[in-house]
Amino acid sequence: MSSVLSAFILVSCLGTILAADESFGLPTIEFKPITKLADDIPTCHQSDNNINECIKQGFQQLTPRLKNGISDLNIPPMDPFELGKSSYNYNSGMLQGRIAMRNVAVHGLSEGIVDKVDYRQKNNRVRMEMISHVPQMLAEGAYKADIKLNDMKITPKGTFNVTLSDVSMKTRAMGELYERDGHTYLRLSKLESEPKVGDMRIYANGLVPDPALNDVILDFINQYWRQLYQAMLPETMAIWEPQMLKLANEFFAALPFDLILKQN
Numbered sequence: 652m653s654s655v656l657s658a659f660i661l662v663s664c665l666g667t668i669l670a671a672d673e674s675f676g677l678p679t680i681e682f683k684p685i686t687k688l689a690d691d692i693p694t695c696h697q698s699d700n701n702i703n704e705c706i707k708q709g710f711q712q713l714t715p716r717l718k719n720g721i722s723d724l725n726i727p728p729m730d731p732f733e734l735g736k737s738s739y740n741y742n743s744g745m746l747q748g749r750i751a752m753r754n755v756a757v758h759g760l761s762e763g764i765v766d767k768v769d770y771r772q773k774n775n776r777v778r779m780e781m782i783s784h785v786p787q788m789l790a791e792g793a794y795k796a797d798i799k800l801n802d803m804k805i806t807p808k809g810t811f812n813v814t815l816s817d818v819s820m821k822t823r824a825m826g827e828l829y830e831r832d833g834h835t836y837l838r839l840s841k842l843e844s845e846p847k848v849g850d851m852r853i854y855a856n857g858l859v860p861d862p863a864l865n866d867v868i869l870d871f872i873n874q875y876w877r878q879l880y881q882a883m884l885p886e887t888m889a890i891w892e893p894q895m896l897k898l899a900n901e902f903f904a905a906l907p908f909d910l911i912l913k914q915n
């Protein structure tokens with residue numbers, strides 16, 4: 652389940668800065684079938700009166716381990732989270748054009764905090780809502796772009812970093828349980844996230860050849876990051892949500908749900 656958490660946090664972080672199109676930078680993960688869990692993986696029981704607290708504690712226990720990855724759960728190292736090459740198209744409001752990025756590393760996921768869990772299960776239907784936040788995240792990498800910013804046309808190229816503070820996320824997951832080979836598995840039908848960012852600080856060089864003008868543009872971007880964020884968010888989520896749903900379902904197809912949440 653921690654991979655889902657990571658995915659949620661990841662969506663919140665990256666969703667704020669990118670929207671992907673045909674080439675997508677997620678690393679390929681090999682999901683080996685899991686039949687038994689290591690002793691240090693927390694589990695919960697469906698009939699527990701405090702199941703929400705148990706799931707919350709379970710996430711909280713696993714989150715710091717995202718640094719090294721949790722091979723017992725098919726979770727690769729995620730802090731830093733390394734993204735391959737990716738390119739993104741924007742066509743909304745004040746930002747129009749194309750941005751290609753490479754060597755992007757995202758730091759901070761292992762500092763995630765789960766604030767609230769609401770798990771419901773009725774027969775084979777499962778629904779979970781989770782509120783989580785990451786105090787601070789940093790994304791850095793190299794970029795190349797061809798964009799129109801208001802009336803300015805620029806073809807910048809350089810390195811960038813983005814500091815995100817107080818990234819909070821409300822996530823809703825829905826799915827159903829099914830039986831396979833004597834185990835209960837989960838298949839998600841919906842995975843929705845609503846990321847909010849407290850503050851954002853963007854640094855990039857090479858926006859324009861003149862460093863002084865580069866700073867002026869940066870000031871502009873940093874002054875209007877909320878508007879940029881709002882303009883990018885819908886398209887970004889529309890692209891990320893199906894990707895995350897697919898990834899979550901590959902994760903749950905390899906991990907019997909009854910191993911992490913014991914069924915009655």
Ligand SMILES: *[C@@H]1O[C@H](CO)[C@@H](O)[C@H](O)[C@H]1NC(C)=O
Nearest residue numbers: 789791811812813814854855
């Ligand atoms: C972002 O990059 C600039 C220029 O290299 C650097 O001065 C700054 O410290 C970086 N910010 C963070 C948070 O790493």
